Amino acid sequence: MPSSVMPTPRQRNGRQRPVAVSTADLRKSYGDKTVLDGIDLRIPAGTVFALLGPNGAGKTTTVQILSTLISADGGQAQVAGHDVATSPDGVRAAIGVTGQFAALDDLLTAEENLLLMADLLRLGKREGRKRAKELLERFDIADVAHKRAAFFSGGMRRRLDIAMTLVGDPKVIFLDEPTTGLDPRSRRTMWETVRSLVAGGVTVFLTTQYLEEADQLADRIAVLDGGRIVAEGTADELKAQIPGSHVRLRFTDPDEYERAAAVFPGAVRGDEELALRVAGDGGLDALRALLDRLDAAGIRAADFSVHTPDLDDVFLALTGDGSTNTALHVKETLR
């Protein structure tokens, strides 16, 4: 089997990972409609990367370009060390793709579907049967191995779909909205699958509209909106980008409440429950400064809690009116 090797060892000095997927100024438009407006990505090998965005943001187009299904109008993209434009076969030999719609042969059984993949990967009869058997068991479809895929439930179809993607031992796996339309239980199973793949050293490129999914799985998240990356970072970094972090102080004594309100004139008052909301970035230094000011004034709070915005807040703020100005605006207010 022609297999592509990463250009550099997986982990150098335990620090720097080689890049599995990178793009520079990737562009694509259909007629007048610009779908991708200059995408720059850099995904280290062995990590999970989530491309998060609303419908029509360009997520599927990005996956289609990176998986050699369509060509970009401009810019460059490399996957597993191969350029998608000049060496598509090199890319194809290194990747596995599971799209939004299960890519199986409904007229064949689960086992036959896997053997079809093994044949197309030229694994040989014995190796092919071995792989098929392993994958049927791993994805819990061994008992329906001889049933036609047409009769499978949505969750079983996705599992067979992923199993087919894995027959070739891909280095980079693209999962385009892998849990869209799945019930919560099947979704959890899919998440576990993704985690086990990464534990095996594979790089996963995932698109999703679910924030929770990106939060749960991804090492890094890029938010795509209107064909541009409007934010990128870890889930925590993204959450920190958004205003709205605050510390909530609650008091039992109305006098202390009033004195505290005088110490923090900018705080939002909650007179009924004797609670103050003090804005802050949720970081340790800000927290320490806040507590020092309380101490200096000799005020004791009954309890306090730190609130950070969840990814939903980030998502809505970044993609709110569909323009890139939103993101810039958010960054501006942070400074």
Added chain:
Amino acid sequence: MSTLTYAVHDSMTMLRRNLKHAIRYPSVGLGSAMMPILMLLLFVYAFGDSIGAGMGGGRDAYPNYLTPGILIMGVAAGSMSTSIAVCTDMTEGIINRFRTMNITRSSFMTGHVIGSVIQTMVSAVLVVGVALAVGFRSGATPLEWLAAAGLLAAIAFAVTWLSAALGLISKTVESASNKPLLVQFLPFLGSAFVPAQSMSPGLRWFAEYQPFTPMTETLRGLLTGTAIGNDGWISLAWCAGIALVGYVWSRSLFNSGTTR
């Protein structure tokens, strides 16, 4: 392995997939054999007396005139069902899986075309069996039978490539299943059922120049000993031309095509 070995290996894999479909769901294949068989029975038992009399024979003589035409029609119609199979694959997710794998690109189409030719030839054998049962008698030598099979295979190959291209341009399976009607209808406007000379002048002109007339005449000559003349070469030229157009068209459609 060389590029060619890869191409052969991948095409064989695709062929096995298509034959598996055909064997598991014989209704499609049997359907394409049933149509010419029903036509054969209809024309022999319902119209055979009148048409045979009009041609100066009778019901007993008509099967010998009709069978080559029915075979041509059956092969043309059977080959056209490829467009449905190709379109079904194109509209489902599996094609994108094939496209993102490091396999020979042409193998997908090659597998469909060869699979369809095999199916069409099997149904042609069934048609010949029924024809013999209703009174068709051939004086052909084994070599002539072989040439007849070769001609039918060449027609099937050519029409299948055209059909594959039609399957690629069809957006839905429904529209793919409508397009073959035109080709299925063409043999009627030729010498398949009645001699072209008996038609009205405009239609006769069309019948003489459309591809299925020389094909029918060649097959009739091989199986029943009528004169072939230039029709053999004309038929092969038509087959080569249709196959080339279908192949080049399919290839450019498939290579330029993206997801739908």
